[in-house]
Amino acid sequence: MQLLDQIIITCLEKIKTERSIQAIYYILIGKKSIQTVQDAHIFKIGSFYGIYKTLGRDAFDERILQLKKQNVIKPHVENTIQLTEKGLNIVHQQKDDSFFQHINGLRYSDMEVAFSERLLLVIQTVTNSKMGYYSFIPIIDRSTITTWVRQFFYVHKDNQDKVLLALYHELRQLLKGISDLHASIFVDRLTGYQNYGQSIQQLCYQYNLHEHDIQLRLTATHHYMLHEVLNLQSQYPLLTNFVNDLTTNRFITNSAKKTNQLLHQHYSLKQIAAYRGLKLNTIYDHIVEIAIYDPSFPLHQYVDQSAYQEIIAAIKQANSFKLKQIKQLLRETTSYFQIRLVIATTTISLKSGENNESNSLFN
Amino acid sequence: MNQTAYLIDNLQQYFGYETFREGQLEIIEDVMNGNDVLGVLPTGSGKSLCYQLPAKLLEGITIVVSPLISLMMDQVKELKANHFKEVVAINSFMEYNERKNVLQNIHQYKLVYVSPEMLQHPILQSTLKRVHVSLFVIDEAHCISQWGHEFRPDYLKLKSIIEDLQEPTVLALSATATPTVQEDILSMLNRPSMIKHIYPMDRDNIIFSIEEVGGDREKLMIMNHIFSTYRVPTLVYFSSKQATEDVSNRLQEANPSLRIAYYHGGMEHIDRISIQQQFTNDQLDVICCTSAFGMGINKPNIRLIIHYHFPAQVESFIQEIGRAGRDGNASISLLLYSKHDIYIPQSFIRQELPSRTEVHDVMEKLSTWFKKDITLPDDQEEIARDFQLSEIQWRFLRFQLEKHGMIKGQSILYSELNWEQTFHQIDSFIQSRQLLKEKKLIEMVSWINATDCLRRKIYQNFQTTIKKPKFACCSNCGFSFSDWKPEQTQRNNTPYSWQKRLKRILLVGEKMNDKAK
Numbered sequence: 087m088q089l090l091d092q093i094i095i096t097c098l099e100k101i102k103t104e105r106s107i108q109a110i111y112y113i114l115i116g117k118k119s120i121q122t123v124q125d126a127h128i129f130k131i132g133s134f135y136g137i138y139k140t141l142g143r144d145a146f147d148e149r150i151l152q153l154k155k156q157n158v159i160k161p162h163v164e165n166t167i168q169l170t171e172k173g174l175n176i177v178h179q180q181k182d183d184s185f186f187q188h189i190n191g192l193r194y195s196d197m198e199v200a201f202s203e204r205l206l207l208v209i210q211t212v213t214n215s216k217m218g219y220y221s222f223i224p225i226i227d228r229s230t231i232t233t234w235v236r237q238f239f240y241v242h243k244d245n246q247d248k249v250l251l252a253l254y255h256e257l258r259q260l261l262k263g264i265s266d267l268h269a270s271i272f273v274d275r276l277t278g279y280q281n282y283g284q285s286i287q288q289l290c291y292q293y294n295l296h297e298h299d300i301q302l303r304l305t306a307t308h309h310y311m312l313h314e315v316l317n318l319q320s321q322y323p324l325l326t327n328f329v330n331d332l333t334t335n336r337f338i339t340n341s342a343k344k345t346n347q348l349l350h351q352h353y354s355l356k357q358i359a360a361y362r363g364l365k366l367n368t369i370y371d372h373i374v375e376i377a378i379y380d381p382s383f384p385l386h387q388y389v390d391q392s393a394y395q396e397i398i399a400a401i402k403q404a405n406s407f408k409l410k411q412i413k414q415l416l417r418e419t420t421s422y423f424q425i426r427l428v429i430a431t432t433t434i435s436l437k438s439g440e441n442n443e444s445n446s447l448f449n
Numbered sequence: 450m451n452q453t454a455y456l457i458d459n460l461q462q463y464f465g466y467e468t469f470r471e472g473q474l475e476i477i478e479d480v481m482n483g484n485d486v487l488g489v490l491p492t493g494s495g496k497s498l499c500y501q502l503p504a505k506l507l508e509g510i511t512i513v514v515s516p517l518i519s520l521m522m523d524q525v526k527e528l529k530a531n532h533f534k535e536v537v538a539i540n541s542f543m544e545y546n547e548r549k550n551v552l553q554n555i556h557q558y559k560l561v562y563v564s565p566e567m568l569q570h571p572i573l574q575s576t577l578k579r580v581h582v583s584l585f586v587i588d589e590a591h592c593i594s595q596w597g598h599e600f601r602p603d604y605l606k607l608k609s610i611i612e613d614l615q616e617p618t619v620l621a622l623s624a625t626a627t628p629t630v631q632e633d634i635l636s637m638l639n640r641p642s643m644i645k646h647i648y649p650m651d652r653d654n655i656i657f658s659i660e661e662v663g664g665d666r667e668k669l670m671i672m673n674h675i676f677s678t679y680r681v682p683t684l685v686y687f688s689s690k691q692a693t694e695d696v697s698n699r700l701q702e703a704n705p706s707l708r709i710a711y712y713h714g715g716m717e718h719i720d721r722i723s724i725q726q727q728f729t730n731d732q733l734d735v736i737c738c739t740s741a742f743g744m745g746i747n748k749p750n751i752r753l754i755i756h757y758h759f760p761a762q763v764e765s766f767i768q769e770i771g772r773a774g775r776d777g778n779a780s781i782s783l784l785l786y787s788k789h790d791i792y793i794p795q796s797f798i799r800q801e802l803p804s805r806t807e808v809h810d811v812m813e814k815l816s817t818w819f820k821k822d823i824t825l826p827d828d829q830e831e832i833a834r835d836f837q838l839s840e841i842q843w844r845f846l847r848f849q850l851e852k853h854g855m856i857k858g859q860s861i862l863y864s865e866l867n868w869e870q871t872f873h874q875i876d877s878f879i880q881s882r883q884l885l886k887e888k889k890l891i892e893m894v895s896w897i898n899a900t901d902c903l904r905r906k907i908y909q910n911f912q913t914t915i916k917k918p919k920f921a922c923c924s925n926c927g928f929s930f931s932d933w934k935p936e937q938t939q940r941n942n943t944p945y946s947w948q949k950r951l952k953r954i955l956l957v958g959e960k961m962n963d964k965a966k
């Protein structure tokens with residue numbers, strides 16, 4: 087089974103019929119909306135967040151269609167989809183792949199592209215420069231990357247041999263930690279002096295894998311590298327330079343960041359809304375976003391102990407994260423905002439079962 | 450120092466070439482002296498230099514209007530790689546901030562590439578008005594002529610833009626302009642006294658070969674046969690992206706020792722560059738591509754150009770085979786023809802421009818919008834989607850409507866009488882365009898079916914005399930593949946383990962290259 091299909095059904099197994107299939111697509115491409123981030127969080131599929139940014143909607147729909155044809159998934163009510171018996175079996179038996187072990191989208195998806203493109207362009211630049219060849223055409227043309235690489239090059243231009251040797255040792259050390267397949271794909275993608283890297287399509291042919299697989303496996307390798315380099319800086323002194331100024335995803339939107347700053351200055355939510363000229367509901371969105379990311383978020387300021395207990399009980403009873411269903415089980419005075427905050431910070435999982443509604447009837 | 454010596458001096462200094470090629474000096478001298486020039490030179494003859502050198506030498510800025518974004522970007526990259534740094538391409542792919550930055554510092558550049566669409570932008574126009582534009586270049590100038598094979602409506606607006614720029618020197622360049630198209634270029638630019646430098650466009654080192662086949666299977670068989678004998682830099686042209694992928698996979702399966710890849714406009718930047726550069730570096734043998742490939746490529750030793758699908762006009766064909774043999778050595782153009790192939794360009798011609806009902810529907814909608822006081826959205830893509838037109842179709846129609854005073858910017862203008870008349874005028878214009886294209890297609894097909902000399906025949910509309918072929922003439926004059934003995938590409942092996950490959954890429958243990966410049 088294709089890696090992408092495995093991912094889709096793994097996500098599906100977690101979110102069940104709580105969300106439409108679209109939600110999975112948004113998670114994979116790393117949509118910058120609170121809904122998506124919150125979904126990634128509460129359904130515990132954050133590792134998949136933003137791992138395939140270039141996945142097209144058509145290509146995704148095509149996979150869904152194939153999975154239906156193979157009788158792995160089937161339609162459920164209201165545009166949702168569920169796993170079949172066969173699908174459930176597949177989900178439970180898969181997992182050996184080192185891929186699943188390495189990806190961590192919620193943490194690294196924002197750094198990944200910059201990291202890998204810097205690496206590619208540095209290798210191309212330094213190898214060509216070592217050979218005295220300056221008329222090469224850069225494989226990366228995004229100005230944020232080229233500017234960075236130019237600076238890097240300037241700093242290191244007098245010890246190119248050392249840089250290349252260090253890159254070799256550090257990359258080899260890193261790649262030894264993953265499967266030969268992943269290491270090999272990674273190396274084939276590199277461009278050096280008079281030696282251009284393989285395109286995605288060429289890699290597909292060479293490894294007899296689908297394009298999605300190649301993309302995803304490269305991403306996993308990058309996440310793995312980021313993880314190692316960030317955690318073992320002393321072992322990777324050169325590559326540490328590539329990631330120092332990059333930040334792991336924390337606040338998805340700048341707007342939420344601003345709200346957070348004001349919050350720390352002890353403004354009330356209404357004041358923040360007025361001050362920023364935004365709707366109160368928008369500020370609520372920001373707070374939910376902050377709650378997802380900030381482990382020290384003071385939930386009790388917004389939801390008191392008894393309301394919290396009631397909401398948790400309601401979630402369990404509904405066996406669902408659907409706001410409407412939960413709200414129906416609660417007092418009038420409990421707001422959607424409070425329910426969302428509790429969902430954002432909770433660690434409870436839903437019970438599995440074919441149909442949530444009928445389950446909850448017999449509980 | 451006289452001017453010629455001065456130019457040769459700078460040619461050597463900035464571009465590292467010893468001498469000018471045919472036509473270059475004549476055109477450059479005229480341009481430097483402030484004369485407007487129409488230059489028609491064969492593909493690959495070095496037209497770019499005709500404005501790149503003046504750009505370097507003239508005070509002020511040189512603007513180059515170029516129809517293909519990929520082409521522009523490639524040229525800019527190449528110039529930059531070769532130490533011409535004051536160059537930039539302004540296009541819609543640029544990030545907003547980057548574009549702003551470029552516009553603010555426009556005076557720092559000597560050479561500015563723009564697409565005709567971009568040039569319509571009011572901000573860009575007013576920026577250009579504030580600086581001194583000394584030379585205005587129209588590359589692929591046949592696009593300006595409605596008789597040209599790549600007619601692009603936005604090109605028609607160039608005349609007024611040039612007028613707004615206080616009359617810079619104008620240089621129009623093309624490789625495929627018949628005398629009719631040449632006249633049209635002068636009149637569309639309103640420069641009747643442009644100096645014409647027209648050079649014969651026949652390429653004496655390219656051999657023409659056509660093979661008629663029963664269908665796609667036979668095309669594959671022929672290619673497989675060729676590829677089992679020759680490993681030479683080869684391009685195979687297709688009319689669809691899908692076909693490049695499919696056939697490339699099948700060829701690779703049948704010829705595992707050849708390195709084959711595909712290339713089309715739908716691929717990501719990094720992959721496009723990789724494929725293009727692998728090919729330039731002889732890391733790849735064969736590229737299956739659409740016409741998106743080749744324009745920017747600068748590989749002197751492409752030996753074989755195969756047309757799996759033929760283009761809809763002789764002019765496009767000449768341009769595509771023009772990528773072959775830029776080093777002057779014997780190269781082959783092989784066209785594989787099956788009778789069904791004509792349906793592809795035929796349906797393309799029909800779909801390229803909006804149909805009568807589509808024009809009608811759009812105008813209906815505009816008139817209701819007018820009555821409700823609704824203006825056009827700003828986003829052109831959105832409008833095209835609303836009208837269910839392709840972007841090209843909408844761009845065409847918008848230009849027609851503007852021309853007839855039906856719309857102006859975002860506002861819709863309306864008068865009952867005009868409306869009716871405009872519809873008929875646009876409709877008949879579309880009809881005549883389609884007729885022309887069909888005629889062009891017939892011309893292409895009749896060339897393919899010719900029984901006399903293919904070389905003589907393909908150039909007959911462009912010029913009267915023909916150079917003697919350097920190696921062999923064409924399949925109708927008795928050429929056969931077995932006469933062809935090109936130099937074959939040497940292939941070096943890549944090590945098996947990733948550890949060794951990594952070591953090699955990072956040049957560990959490799960000596961520095963002293964002879965490189």
Ligand SMILES: Nc1ncnc2c1ncn2[C@@H]1O[C@H](COP(=O)(O)OP(=O)(O)OP(=O)(O)O)[C@@H](O)[C@H]1O
Pocket residue numbers: 466467468469470473490491492493494495496497498624744747771775
């Ligand atoms: N005077 C010269 N001496 C040697 N090489 C030259 C000279 N002028 C141009 N060239 C080279 O000729 C090649 C073709 O040049 P260019 O791309 O400008 O051709 P072109 O006429 O624009 O072709 P096309 O019709 O395909 O656009 C380039 O590699 C260029 O560097």
Ligand SMILES: [Mg+2]
Pocket residue numbers: 496497588
């Ligand atoms: Mg050119």
Ligand SMILES: [Zn+2]
Pocket residue numbers: 901902903904905922923924925926
């Ligand atoms: Zn002949």
